[in-house]
Amino acid sequence: MTTGRLPSVEGGIQPTIVDAKGDLITATAADTPARIAVGANDTVLTADSTTATGLKWAAVASGGMTLISETVASALSSLSFSSLGSYKQLVLIYSGIRHSDNATVFAMRFNNNSGGIYHNAGFTATGGNGATVNIAGNSPTHLGNSSPTAMYAFGEGTNNAALSTDVKGYILIDNYTSSTKGKSVFCTFDYYDNAAGSYRVKNGMSYFDSTTAITSLDIVRLSGTGTFSNTTNTTIRLYGVS
Numbered sequence: 001m002t003t004g005r006l007p008s009v010e011g012g013i014q015p016t017i018v019d020a021k022g023d024l025i026t027a028t029a030a031d032t033p034a035r036i037a038v039g040a041n042d043t044v045l046t047a048d049s050t051t052a053t054g055l056k057w058a059a060v061a062s063g064g065m066t067l068i069s070e071t072v073a074s075a076l077s078s079l080s081f082s083s084l085g086s087y088k089q090l091v092l093i094y095s096g097i098r099h100s101d102n103a104t105v106f107a108m109r110f111n112n113n114s115g116g117i118y119h120n121a122g123f124t125a126t127g128g129n130g131a132t133v134n135i136a137g138n139s140p141t142h143l144g145n146s147s148p149t150a151m152y153a154f155g156e157g158t159n160n161a162a163l164s165t166d167v168k169g170y171i172l173i174d175n176y177t178s179s180t181k182g183k184s185v186f187c188t189f190d191y192y193d194n195a196a197g198s199y200r201v202k203n204g205m206s207y208f209d210s211t212t213a214i215t216s217l218d219i220v221r222l223s224g225t226g227t228f229s230n231t232t233n234t235t236i237r238l239y240g241v242s
Contacts, residue, residue, distance in 0.1 A: 097228050121137030
């Protein structure tokens, strides 16, 4: 023992285990202390069982919206999105959807489920100037309908050959991976029904009454024999929200 210094405590952690500013003391096993050096700026300490200390420095996980897919529809009678990943929410954004005739109706379903479990409500409007606005709801076999005005998320008879009358909108689905809860859905869309000669606009929400996880978003043809396509410079984009 050197004169003027206290003796080491048997089994104690010596100050020499740390070498630099920011060093942390951790362990590699029971009764086995170890040093983990400070990480790079703006990284965070993260558990990782594959490292010797069970810890590592890692970049902060990114959030926001991730583009899952982008589709340009061309003369389709249906379209399904089935590679959905695992996010907190899904957002489907679309514009420029135009039908090949004025006698076909396209709607949105989840898991291609045609049961009356889409409980829709919200504001709907039909017509031109002085349109009638309804606050109503019902439970049809697809997303978007509101009694007394029939509304379809991907349009009906929408072939007026103008961007302002094409189908456009967005659909947000919350907690879609849950296998124990129903799913809340928010949507806004509009289009021109060329057969009826009137605009249709919806701003509302829906509740998908199923505890099954949503594994596909399905654009389906409910009536008619026509197809739908994206007009020039428009797409259907699916995002995952972290």
